Amino acid sequence: xxxxSDATAARYLHFEExxxxxxxxxxxxxxxxxxxxxxxxxxxxxxxxxxxxxFALSLDLIxxxxxxxxxxxxxxxxLGAYAAxxxxxxxxxxxxxxLVIAAAFAGVVGYAASFIIARFRHLTxxxxxxxxxxxxxxxxxxxxxxxxGADGLQGMRMWPLLGYFKFDLYGVTAxxxxxxxxxxxxxxxxxxxxxxxxxxxxxxxxxxxxxPAIGAPSPARIRKIYTLSAVIAGAAGALLAQxxxxxxxxxxxxxxxxxxxxxxILGGAGRLYGGILGAIIYMVAxxxxxxxxxxxxYFWIGLLLIAVVMLLPNGILGGxxxxxxxxxxxxRRGAP
Amino acid sequence: MDAVxxxxxxxxxxxxxxxxxxxxxxxxxxxxxIEFALPQGARHALVGPNGAGKTTLINLITGMVQPDxxxxxxxxxxxxxxxxxxxxxxxxxxxxxxxxxxxxxSALEAVTLAVCERRGGGxxxxxxxxxxxxxxxxxxxxxxxxMLDEHCQRLTRELAYGQxxxxxxxxxxxxxxRVLLLDExxxxxxxxxxxxxxxxxxxxxxxxxxxxxxxxxDLVFRFASRIIVMVGGRILVEGTPGEIAADERVRExxxxxxxHG
Amino acid sequence: xxxxxxxxVFDGFAYGxxxxxxxxxxxxxLGMMNFVNLAHCSFAMLGGYVAVxxxxxxxxxxxxxxxxxxxxxxxxxxxxERTLYRRLYRASxxxxxxxxxxxxxxxxxxxxxxxxxxxxxxxxPGYLRGSVELLGIRFAVYRLFLVGAGLxxxxxxxxxxxxxxxxxxxxxAVDNQRMARGLGINVEATFAITFALGSGLAGLGGxxxxxxxxxxxxxxxxxxxxxxxxxxxxxxxxxxxxLVAAIxxxxxxxxxxxxxxxxxxxxxxxxxxxxxxWRPAGLFGxx
Numbered sequence: 001x002x003x004x005s006d007a008t009a010a011r012y013l014h015f016e017e018x019x020x021x022x023x024x025x026x027x028x029x030x031x032x033x034x035x036x037x038x039x040x041x042x043x044x045x046x047x048x049x050x051x052x053x054x055f056a057l058s059l060d061l062i063x064x065x066x067x068x069x070x071x072x073x074x075x076x077x078x079l080g081a082y083a084a085x086x087x088x089x090x091x092x093x094x095x096x097x098x099l100v101i102a103a104a105f106a107g108v109v110g111y112a113a114s115f116i117i118a119r120f121r122h123l124t125x126x127x128x129x130x131x132x133x134x135x136x137x138x139x140x141x142x143x144x145x146x147x148x149g150a151d152g153l154q155g156m157r158m159w160p161l162l163g164y165f166k167f168d169l170y171g172v173t174a175x176x177x178x179x180x181x182x183x184x185x186x187x188x189x190x191x192x193x194x195x196x197x198x199x200x201x202x203x204x205x206x207x208x209x210x211x212p213a214i215g216a217p218s219p220a221r222i223r224k225i226y227t228l229s230a231v232i233a234g235a236a237g238a239l240l241a242q243x244x245x246x247x248x249x250x251x252x253x254x255x256x257x258x259x260x261x262x263x264x265i266l267g268g269a270g271r272l273y274g275g276i277l278g279a280i281i282y283m284v285a286x287x288x289x290x291x292x293x294x295x296x297x298y299f300w301i302g303l304l305l306i307a308v309v310m311l312l313p314n315g316i317l318g319g320x321x322x323x324x325x326x327x328x329x330x331x332r333r334g335a336p
Numbered sequence: 337m338d339a340v341x342x343x344x345x346x347x348x349x350x351x352x353x354x355x356x357x358x359x360x361x362x363x364x365x366x367x368x369x370i371e372f373a374l375p376q377g378a379r380h381a382l383v384g385p386n387g388a389g390k391t392t393l394i395n396l397i398t399g400m401v402q403p404d405x406x407x408x409x410x411x412x413x414x415x416x417x418x419x420x421x422x423x424x425x426x427x428x429x430x431x432x433x434x435x436x437x438x439x440x441x442s443a444l445e446a447v448t449l450a451v452c453e454r455r456g457g458g459x460x461x462x463x464x465x466x467x468x469x470x471x472x473x474x475x476x477x478x479x480x481x482x483m484l485d486e487h488c489q490r491l492t493r494e495l496a497y498g499q500x501x502x503x504x505x506x507x508x509x510x511x512x513x514r515v516l517l518l519d520e521x522x523x524x525x526x527x528x529x530x531x532x533x534x535x536x537x538x539x540x541x542x543x544x545x546x547x548x549x550x551x552x553x554d555l556v557f558r559f560a561s562r563i564i565v566m567v568g569g570r571i572l573v574e575g576t577p578g579e580i581a582a583d584e585r586v587r588e589x590x591x592x593x594x595x596h597g
Numbered sequence: 598x599x600x601x602x603x604x605x606v607f608d609g610f611a612y613g614x615x616x617x618x619x620x621x622x623x624x625x626x627l628g629m630m631n632f633v634n635l636a637h638c639s640f641a642m643l644g645g646y647v648a649v650x651x652x653x654x655x656x657x658x659x660x661x662x663x664x665x666x667x668x669x670x671x672x673x674x675x676x677x678e679r680t681l682y683r684r685l686y687r688a689s690x691x692x693x694x695x696x697x698x699x700x701x702x703x704x705x706x707x708x709x710x711x712x713x714x715x716x717x718x719x720x721x722p723g724y725l726r727g728s729v730e731l732l733g734i735r736f737a738v739y740r741l742f743l744v745g746a747g748l749x750x751x752x753x754x755x756x757x758x759x760x761x762x763x764x765x766x767x768x769x770a771v772d773n774q775r776m777a778r779g780l781g782i783n784v785e786a787t788f789a790i791t792f793a794l795g796s797g798l799a800g801l802g803g804x805x806x807x808x809x810x811x812x813x814x815x816x817x818x819x820x821x822x823x824x825x826x827x828x829x830x831x832x833x834x835x836x837x838x839x840l841v842a843a844i845x846x847x848x849x850x851x852x853x854x855x856x857x858x859x860x861x862x863x864x865x866x867x868x869x870x871x872x873x874x875w876r877p878a879g880l881f882g883x884x
Contacts, residue, residue: 012466014442014488015472019465069691119877122631123627123633123829124877126694127873130822130825131870134822134866135870138866142863191462192461194465195462195465196458196460196461196463197461198461199445199448199465200452200453200458202438202440203438206437207437209436210507212400212421212424213507214450214453214507215421215425215454216421216449216453216458217459221459224459265691265695295706295709295714296706296710298702299707301702302700302703303699305698309688309699
């Protein structure tokens with residue numbers, strides 16, 4: 001009898017292992033509160049990091065988990081930013097409702113796009129995502145009556161958060177707001193990943209051909225996760241607009257799509273924390289080296305990309321996982 | 337065909353049947369007027385030289401390729417225009433000639449995934465996987481029936497090739513098939529593991545009708561109750577192992593000139 | 598009206614020829630090995646800078662720099678292929694994209710460091726400057742030269758692919774790699790040579806491009822988009838496809854800039870997305 005219940009426990013534990021909340025995670029999230037105490041002058045940077053982390057998280061859901069390579073994900077970031085910006089500019093400066101509306105808007109566009117995305121793979125998909133992103137950028141550039149064009153969106157007026165906390169230059173409100181949204185979305189994403197739906201996403205990533213053969217409707221799943229990813233990216237864009245009270249064209253630009261891709265790969269895709277870690281490292285480094293000519297910044301990023309692809313294919317977290325698995329006995333190795 | 341099988345056939349519709357199936361790719365005709373029936377509980381083999389169109393036939397039946405003409409029936413229902421995943425839900429399942437597995441999922445995860453899909457909970461995003469005991473138990477039982485339970489927590493890419501072939505079958509079984517199409521199940525499997533594999537196939541429930549493609553004629557003669565021979569996209573002849581062994585045309589195809597398909 | 602239309606179409610045709618020379622190498626190597634080399638235009642940029650350096654620092658005549666641009670780009674591509682690309686032939690699309698994007702970033706920064714970010718001046722020989730009148734229409738001499746050169750290159754490529762043994766191997770490898778291997782064709786060697794040739798052509802294209810579109814460090818990226826459009830619309834592995842797509846793109850771009858400049862590149866991207874959705878494998882692609 002003992003043996004039977006051991007076996008029982010073991011097979012549930014196999015899943016439990018990946019799902020349980022680890023102490024390092026608690027430590028991490030507690031550490032995110034540090035900027036309030038130790039790095040007060042860096043709170044606006046911290047806010048930017050949180051926003052970028054949220055954006056990277058949205059990309060991880062489609063890239064790391066469902067295997068969709070997108071070179072145009074900034075489209076949704078930008079759509080959320082402009083939506084939030086336009087709402088605030090035209091009289092409704094309430095942050096939370098603005099955030100929800102902007103994210104929903106990005107989600108609707110994402111839903112429409114998902115029908116296209118779900119049908120293609122490989123180079124065609126990469127080109128289509130790239131093309132759609134570029135398309136949107138050009139459209140926004142041309143529609144300067146709406147977006148402000150190259151000058152950016154002017155005249156946003158944000159009301160205090162929850163009616164009390166004003167957005168100011170110190171960034172306390174900004175960081176609290178961004179961090180709270182990041183944390184809540186993270187919890188939801190975590191729940192999603194550790195559900196049967198999340199498992200099916202990994203199935204799609206690992207072998208899209210096999211999925212219909214086990215009765216799984218891949219296109220429908222891809223559409224769902226893509227839409228969700230668009231909503232989250234839109235939320236990140238809206239946060240940026242609201243916390244900085246400006247929106248410029250670069251939120252839709254290829255640079256931003258490429259940057260978030262680099263950030264996610266750096267941290268490690270398919271691990272939920274990879275985007276967050278990558279965002280922290282990338283944004284802090286960029287801030288430290290901000291005096292340096294942007295050309296040279298991209299030189300080092302280029303080298304880093306080459307190094308990551310050749311040496312650390314699963315990003316920093318992947319490398320860490322491999323390293324720690326050498327020291328701890330475990331029944332499974334490899335990416336989750 | 338023995339008396340029991342004949343009686344069964346007379347009473348109910350065949351588990352799987354095709355009528356006049358045709359497919360061409362450009363000027364190449366890969367399936368020509370394919371007509372056959374797989375009775376309930378059958379253990380039939382589909383053989384033929386390379387390029388005869390066997391895998392193409394499987395692709396046509398499962399819906400991965402659309403036929404130009406012809407109809408396909410699963411039991412009483414016509415499935416000619418159903419999507420592949422719909423056919424799977426109705427119980428028509430195939431395995432792949434080259435493993436189509438999930439390299440970074442563990443065996444248990446992979447089979448659990450298939451079980452969840454079958455039960456309809458594959459899209460549930462709010463349930464926690466560890467608490468889905470029913471699904472995990474079912475997956476574990478399937479793996480145990482194929483003697484993979486000890487290795488179920490290992491990543492698919494770390495399993496031995498023979499075990500991976502068994503996992504292929506486990507994934508198919510998780511969908512509770514009524515008709516199982518095995519595309520060269522023993523391909524690439526080391527000699528000593530083949531017995532285990534075919535023992536498992538032979539031990540499958542009588543409720544499942546099996547059609548398997550195989551090149552190894554020893555295995556075919558041992559495990560099949562009926563053999564269909566395909567050459568050049570059409571069915572050459574169909575019969576019991578004894579009948580096929582004695583058939584002149586089959587001898588010519590296999591021992592005389594090597595068919596180009 | 599008609600004259601200006603003809604002028605626009607001719608300009609676009611010439612631009613298309615340039616795009617063809619830049620893109621054809623990528624199309625064939627993508628079709629053969631499915632290796633997504635986003636650094637293709639870095640080789641083009643390299644060719645351009647080599648040509649410029651030879652002309653401005655060493656006073657070489659324009660035509661003499663062209664073969665050197667070709668060889669330099671080919672040589673660098675071989676070095677990269679041996680050291681980095683080779684390991685990633687079986688890797689995912691994403692990894693290949695990331696590696697080659699990394700190379701693009703490095704190349705842009707290196708170019709900026711060595712040559713600065715200004716547009717490079719180019720000295721065309723006298724006989725290539727100005728315009729000439731044919732059948733009552735003024736044609737820019739350089740553009741005529743481009744059209745001639747592009748068509749000549751296309752002819753050489755098509756005949757060598759159709760008529761030489763090497764060309765037959767290339768066709769077989771593009772068509773069905775596994776079967777080609779089975780027939781005893783050394784696919785790796787064929788690919789390495791094709792890759793070098795394709796990159797060399799890109800370098801040549803880069804040198805040719807300076808007069809038409811200018812050369813600065815952003816070239817590696819700006820023209821990558823156009824090249825990718827040509828390749829994906831034309832179909833992977835198809836020389837004919839690259840030619841048709843390049844001409845289409847060149848004329849559309851030229852017409853767009855002339856007739857609806859406020860739309861910018863919007864039209865091009867829209868047409869590309871639409872075309873890809875209609876024919877995911879490109880106009881002449883096979884997968």
